[in-house]
Amino acid sequence: MKTIELHLHLEGAAPPKFIRSIAAEKHADLSGVFDARGNYAYGDFAGFLRCYEAATSVLTTPRDYARLLAEVLERCAEEGVIYAELFVSPEFCGGGDLSAWRDYLAAMEEVAGQAREAGIDSRGIVTPIRHFGPERARKSAICAAETAGGWITGLGMGGAEQVGHATDFAWSFDCAKEAGLGLTCHAGEWGGPDSIRAALDLGCTRIGHGVRAIEDPALVRDLDDRGITLEVCPGSNIALGFYPDWPSHPIARLADAGVRVTVSTDDPPFFHTTMRHEYDRLATSFGWGDTEFRQINLWAAEAAFCDTATRERLKKEYA
Numbered sequence: 001m002k003t004i005e006l007h008l009h010l011e012g013a014a015p016p017k018f019i020r021s022i023a024a025e026k027h028a029d030l031s032g033v034f035d036a037r038g039n040y041a042y043g044d045f046a047g048f049l050r051c052y053e054a055a056t057s058v059l060t061t062p063r064d065y066a067r068l069l070a071e072v073l074e075r076c077a078e079e080g081v082i083y084a085e086l087f088v089s090p091e092f093c094g095g096g097d098l099s100a101w102r103d104y105l106a107a108m109e110e111v112a113g114q115a116r117e118a119g120i121d122s123r124g125i126v127t128p129i130r131h132f133g134p135e136r137a138r139k140s141a142i143c144a145a146e147t148a149g150g151w152i153t154g155l156g157m158g159g160a161e162q163v164g165h166a167t168d169f170a171w172s173f174d175c176a177k178e179a180g181l182g183l184t185c186h187a188g189e190w191g192g193p194d195s196i197r198a199a200l201d202l203g204c205t206r207i208g209h210g211v212r213a214i215e216d217p218a219l220v221r222d223l224d225d226r227g228i229t230l231e232v233c234p235g236s237n238i239a240l241g242f243y244p245d246w247p248s249h250p251i252a253r254l255a256d257a258g259v260r261v262t263v264s265t266d267d268p269p270f271f272h273t274t275m276r277h278e279y280d281r282l283a284t285s286f287g288w289g290d291t292e293f294r295q296i297n298l299w300a301a302e303a304a305f306c307d308t309a310t311r312e313r314l315k316k317e318y319a
Contacts, residue, residue: 005083007231028057144181154305211249227260251263
């Protein structure tokens with residue numbers, strides 16, 4: 001089945017081999033980033049963030065990001081993905097400077113256009129980094145607002161969910177909303193149901209992860225009533241220890257309760273997953289088949305931050 005992915009971090013999707021090759025070209029020392037097998041090495045979530053940011057540190061030019069996007073979209077296509085939305089931060093693309101961000105974006109848009117002609121469509125979601133604080137988030141929001149349209153169609157906060165309160169970033173979300181961008185926010189992974197409510201207060205129509213909504217039946221009903229879409233990444237949740245195994249994951253219970261769930265890989269090489277792996281495990285763990293997979297992709301198409309023509313084209317794949 002052709003699939004739609006709404007929650008994919010561009011840097012987090014960088015294969016270790018790709019990062020090592022960039023580091024070798026630049027004679028950069030990435031000691032501690034990889035294990036003996038060449039995979040990303042980290043212990044807990046804090047270690048994951050350190051590893052992520054260390055690996056990202058070698059991506060320093062628009063050309064680096066163009067090469068990365070080409071690599072990631074090629075791998076998406078190999079996994080049957082026909083449309084992907086990628087989180088990308090101006091923090092890592094020019095330090096939040098608008099002029100520099102435009103240069104990075106131009107390089108990525110060229111690659112995205114070429115990939116679209118080859119059959120894999122994509123959009124970019126500008127990503128303020130939560131643990132960098134609200135003031136730095138404003139710079140990312142301005143970058144998003146000033147380059148809205150075309151490839152950039154959304155704003156979605158990532159980073160350490162335990163830091164601060166989502167509503168501390170209200171200015172950034174208001175700025176993006178005024179520019180016509182779609183809004184999403186990581187919540188309900190590290191944070192409990194209240195973190196999801198805070199993201200909803202920001203005006204988000206989608207929630208990144210959101211799986212801990214299952215702990216609050218009233219919130220589950222509210223998500224259903226409001227048609228909020230969850231960007232669920234089961235393999236990521238299990239790899240980080242939020243759930244001990246696939247049968248314990250709440251995605252099926254959320255779907256059974258009427259919540260719109262979608263499936264994504266988050267940071268696939270960090271969590272040793274692929275889109276096909278996610279679907280295979282959902283099939284074996286919950287008995288999901290064509291009916292369920294068609295539905296989650298239809299929900300993804302309806303929730304995508306894209307133009308009407310693209311949305312209708314995607315929906316036809318699952319009619």
